[in-house]
């Protein structure tokens with residue numbers, strides 16, 4: 001079914017590429033929900049750019065875990081290529097021009113009747129695509145960072161685009177879930193961005209130690225015991241989750257649909273802030289004891305919880321995390337400790353919407369499609385509960 005469903009989406013995308021879909025221009029007044037979200041996260045602070053994404057935890061309020069920074073040892077591969085990294089982190093790539101060209105993910109390319117000029121033999125295919133679009137009610141739009149977005153200037157790598165899938169479902173369709181496949185940004189490890197928007201230091205250790213003001217724009221992730229890169233597994237999980245979310249009626253913002261997207265952790269978070277209602281990043285931790293699932297909660301440090309946008313969102317983020325962990329628990333998924341671990345994450349520090357980093361296990365965890373599918377189902381159960389949908 002997934003295959004068939006994906007094909008349907010692909011056809012919609014192809015239709016979009018042929019101009020059948022209306023494309024919303026970001027930042028325009030056409031989308032009141034986006035405008036509202038931007039207005040909502042109206043605070044700002046200091047200077048440049050920061051980042052790092054978590055995962056390798058070190059300290060924990062709730063948990064015992066004390067993971068040393070095992071990242072550096074095992075993420076050699078893609079780190080050294082930095083050609084796509086903007087030299088000046090104040091230069092925010094304008095995705096605006098490309099927004100009018102909806103993405104056609106790689107897998108769809110072959111389905112598409114090769115760059116057919118609008119009114120040639122594509123006629124038939126075009127009609128078919130429209131029919132599929134009508135029956136699925138899903139449209140896809142490529143979205144990128146624009147300089148007017150709050151915190152955009154803090155990101156260092158932002159030339160890539162995400163894809164916004166809008167679902168016409170009357171109930172779930174109005175909720176946009178940002179699905180963020182952790183890692184997968186070539187060159188991100190060697191670029192530094194600012195940990196917190198106000199320039200303050202990290203309050204817990206992780207990939208970067210407590211007290212640091214800057215950290216990696218985005219790390220490469222760990223390698224599972226079976227040799228699989230974490231970024232491959234997070235992508236597989238994200239794609240399965242996307243299919244299921246769309247099938248259930250939710251709208252989805254996909255940060256990454258291939259092995260690489262040039263969006264660092266801050267850029268990903270800024271896109272989520274602007275286009276989604278909740279942000280879920282997908283990760284596996286670097287321990288090796290199959291410890292179970294948990295989300296990264298917000299450290300109980302007064303200054304951190306008082307800092308915007310954390311202050312306005314951390315309780316909602318905990319509610320979201322607890323809902324997802326509760327659902328996973330009820331479906332028999334192994335949960336680590338109380339289901340959360342307090343970590344000072346870049347994602348959290350810049351999130352103006354409820355946002356969690358979900359660690360779906362560790363290096364020893366089974367990451368077969370069957371497990372990823374049941375994870376997806378449990379995550380959706382948690383979202384239904386969070387939004388009060390039965």
Ligand SMILES: [Zn+2]
Nearest residue numbers: 055182283284
């Ligand atoms: Zn990770």
